[in-house]
Amino acid sequence: MSSSFSIKFYLNKNKGKGEQFKIYGRLIHQRKKSEFATNYYIEEDKWDEARGRAKRNQVINDELSELEAQINRIRRKLLDDEKPISSRIIVEILKGDRKEKRSLLEYTDEHIKEITHKKEHAENTLNHYKSSRNIYAQFIKDRFKRSDVTIHSIDYDFLKRFDDWMLSDYTDKLGRHVKRNTVNKHHSRLRTLLHKAVREGFIHNNPYRLFSLKNTPTNRAFLTIEEVNNIKSLDFSNNISLERVRDVFLFSCYTSLRFSDALNLKLDDIINTEDGKRLISIQMGKTKENVYVPVIPPTQEIIDKYEEDPARKVEGSILPRYSNQKLNIYLKMVATMAGINKKMTHHVARHTFATIALNRGMPLEVVQKILGHRNIRTTQIYAKMQTSTLEKEMQKFTF
Structure with missing residues (x-):
């Protein structure tokens, strides 16, 4: 400790109990002092004033040493965290009268x-x-x-x-x-x-x-059914990497699964229902919500396609393994080849599922359940109506 800070224990002669006096602590920091009471009383002739310790009473001395160490730790932490420091602040923290200010x-x-x-x-x-x-x-x-x-x-x-x-x-x-x-x-x-x-x-x-956040409305990119089919029809027989990226993307268009959930999907996550249908049953990594997604024929085609893939044989993974960053780079190439001029990431597949599902008449509550949204307002963000749907519905508005 520096010379500007000191700790000393002494007997307070004004706080007596019979022939015993209470042991106090005194902190001095930058010439300003604060004092605090310990839980101990002792006779004056059993106290060593010079040492600030009891004579031949190891229990009391151990407690005083621990108090001193605690005070030093408080001071060191205040210094390290660049927080205000004074003898009063240290005593308040020591006594629990003050919540330590956190950085x-x-x-x-x-x-x-x-x-x-x-x-x-x-x-x-x-x-x-x-x-x-x-x-x-x-x-x-x-x-x-x-x-x-x-x-x-x-x-x-x-x-x-x-x-x-x-x-x-x-x-x-x-x-x-x-x-x-x-x-x-x-x-x-x-x-x-x-x-x-x-x-x-x-x-x-x-x-x-007192500080309000203002949101800027965003237009979440999605693909039309025609654009999804354009991607599906691309011939990647000479480029296995692009073919796999395309299939991973389409898998999420058909299932709504986020990238991490789709890549982590295992064969064990697909269950058979009583009526012989197949169902993806997982807990979503982001929200921890349990979701159930029926396996439609295009989904099953992709599952069957990678039956011999190393990721399937070694880890039981449904899909080939890619990093999100690498997949998104390849996905931009896929979009260009399909004549799609939209900002493409894997997450567009999730937007695509939600938008097509709603435009096909799937109830909002069902889409919410499949997407694993806790709040239906989140699902409503995806409720974009395509022009064809608007035209069809507008026909009902007749005079």
């Missing part, structure tokens, strides 16, 4: 460890929090020239500055500026962390109660 990045790291340990969230959710954590760190460094900030210091001004910085200064790994809805996702995770901090008593109010 944002430290708190985010603890949240990530917690949800990792509980295994209640998909891997993508963990990665999203890790990504947001790095963005928070970059913002704090750029705007505050610090390695971290305390949670209690986050206010409306902090959120506004973070919002402005994300929209004007921040660029992703490819050097691109991000849009409003991407910014909102990082806000949403910070808001969740601050809600948790309120529940745990580190702050009294969530500053997001």
Whole structure:
């Protein structure tokens, strides 16, 4: 400890019980002192004033040494976290009268460890929090020239500055500026962390109660039935990689499964119903919702096609293995060959399933169940009506 900080135990002669006096602790930091009472009394002749310890009483001395060590740990943590420090603050934390002020990045790291340990969230959710954590760190460094900030210091001004910085200064790994809805996702995770901090008593109010997020409507890309069939009819006999990517994409067009759920699908996940039909039965990785998807003939064709694939023989996987990034690169080539001028990723297959299903008259509640959405409002995002459907329905509007 530096000379500006000291710890000493002494007998408080004003706090006596018979011939015994209570042992107190005194902290001095930057010439300012704070005192606290221990749980021990002792006779004056059994106390060594110079050492600040009892004479021949190891139990009391061990407790005092542990208190001293605890005080040093509190001070060290405050220093490491660049938090305000004084003898009064240390005593308040020691006595439990004060909630220790937590730093944002430290708190985010603890949240990530917690949800990792509980295994209640998909891997993508963990990665999203890790990504947001790095963005928070970059913002704090750029705007505050610090390695971290305390949670209690986050206010409306902090959120506004973070919002402005994300929209004007921040660029992703490819050097691109991000849009409003991407910014909102990082806000949403910070808001969740601050809600948790309120529940745990580190702050009294969530500053997001004053800061409203505005969503920008997005047009989710999807394919028409004709475009799906164009992709299906492509001849990839000379390019096995593109053929497999095409089949993985079509599989999700027919089943609605996300990339991770489709790639992780095993033969054991397909069950036979009492009436002889086949059904995909899985728990979705992202939402943990149980979903059941009937296997239609085009789906079964793809399942049968890869019966001899190494991924099937070794791991029991339904589909060939690809990384999402590599698959999306190849998928753009597939779309170009099919004459499709749309921004193509594997997730377009899920949008395609939902849009075609709704336009074919499948009830919204059924589509919700197949997609594994907890909230029907999420499913309604996919309720895009194609021109042909609008024309057909408009015929009912006659005078």
